[in-house]
Amino acid sequence: MRPLVGGGGMVMKVEPIDRALNAIITDRNDVLIVLLTPQGEISTRKTADELAARSRIVLDLWAL
Numbered sequence: 001m002r003p004l005v006g007g008g009g010m011v012m013k014v015e016p017i018d019r020a021l022n023a024i025i026t027d028r029n030d031v032l033i034v035l036l037t038p039q040g041e042i043s044t045r046k047t048a049d050e051l052a053a054r055s056r057i058v059l060d061l062w063a064l
Contacts, residue, residue: 034059
């Protein structure tokens with residue numbers, strides 16, 4: 001696998017990230033996982049208010 005920028009240290013495997021998420025998320029029904037990508041929706045104040053109303057969220061930078 002060849003990295004886009006930053007050298008070989010920038011390439012990450014999905015398995016360690018998946019294990020980390022599974023370790024902090026015990027009940028997936030209680031948590032919202034937000035995947036942050038350049039292709040996603042634009043974040044607005046309304047979006048922030050909706051996320052703030054949730055009891056648990058995970059902002060996942062893996063997709064960046």
